Amino acid sequence: MRIGLITPAPDHPLLAATTALLAPDHAVEVLNPDTVRSVSDRPHADVYLLKSRTPHALALARELERRGARMVNSAAATARVQDRTEMADMARQAGLPFAPTRTFAALSELAGLADPVVVKSRHSYKGDLVARVDSHVQLRELAERHPQEPVVVQEFAPNSGWDHKLWAVGDQVFAALRRSELAPGEQGETRPLAPADLPSGWADLVRRVGEVFALDVYGVDVIGTGGDADARVPLIVDINAFPGIRNQPGAPEALAALALVRP
Template sequence: MRLCFLVEEQYRHDGMPREVIAQLGAWGHTVDVIRPGRALLPLTSALTAGDHDAWVLKTVSGGPGLTLLEAAAHTGLTTVNDVRAIRGVRDKALAAVIARTHGLPVPVTYAAARAEEFARIPEAEFPLVVKPADGSSGRAVRLVRDPGELTAPGPDHEPLTGLLIAQPYVPNSGTDLKVYSVAGELYATERRSPLHPGHAVRERHVPLSAEVARITAETGAAFGLDLYGVDVLYGPDGPVVVDINDFPSFRQVPDAVARVSAAVLRLARRDPGALTPPPLPVPVAVPAQPAAR
């Protein structure tokens, strides 16, 4: 097969997708790499020639890669993930609405173009988690304890620009779960919550509870994703989905490179079996995490 990977500059040295690209090449497939931020792409010829069996996106939110992937899909080319699914999770405001309409456990979400507008939210809902709607990798995520902090500089000194979202903070133990789905196979990693920088947690693979497995599978079905990750917090009322990512790092997934590479090939071939998750193994129950402020 011949594949095209769209890789943003900040990911060019990452294992995902660099090692996947190498693995596909070792298996005898041809992989072309386009770096959207540093490429001149003749759109009218490159996207209509049909030289690739599938296009794969690994870029930052808000980068030019998604537009190129959408253009490829518009000409009938296969994309991994589906471009509509990627657009749905890259816009966190849109993702919150999609998740809510499908009954997924997500926090109440507000949107505004200026952080100070969130001062209208009832004070009983503070503290708030405020972040850019097109953010990624934890960029510019802030914990705002009261309305007076909405316009204060964040710890990273990065200004909040563009459309913003705010959600009531979910009290938790300082850890969260990153659940990865590789074409229906689920893996969970425990890690430190980005809002608890002083909390010492060793990132490690952990068993997956039946409830979180169900939520993760329902998230993939709601958005139409095949390769994705879901961030889950254990709040006072149970698991809460706080973020969804297309093509994440897949850290701690056993044999991640081989598994993701094989999934990319199945999806590129439009193998129906790759789009229907296999029956989930019986998950090992994980006790609920104690709530803490």
């Protein structure tokens, strides 16, 4: 088979390890959306792994799909979860436990909101806005830095300060605990978490997200609510297409197997 990687960073650990598994028996080629302007004059691969979410990467993916190529994930599914308003609406309509989400055209419209709240860019992109706001002073400062930013707002749900980072590659679920960027103190610490140690039903919840959003490789950010003693009630706060899934044994193997699945 011919497998294409739509990415400007084929050396990403997940992609590099997956390529090493596939290369002995299959042709793996890189399509860098930062430099390739069109695919109309080149033969296409049997399947593409859409790791980039830039507008041009999505345009290339749509062009390849029109020509019959299989895409993991599809351009439509990838774009859908970049809009946090559409994401929240779809999730709630499907009965998923997604954080109640309101949309505002600009931060200046948030005056009078009860705090604390979590403010995020409406459209997900690298370096997008994600901030906890605890006072009108913080809100005013944020609005001054991002005066025209369309945003979504979620009420802050009390939790342990640790996010459950859950990932799926096909039917396989991977997990870790990561110190929330909204929690006070040192950020970024990640703890390993075996999927078997997840609260009952959480792995199935992740798979249900994939069904609702037609995603094959994706991440689901979940916080456990219900108090410190039993923070087992899941609340989904974000979904993203084709995340990095770093340091997860078995993830490259799962991705390689998914790429080889015939349509």
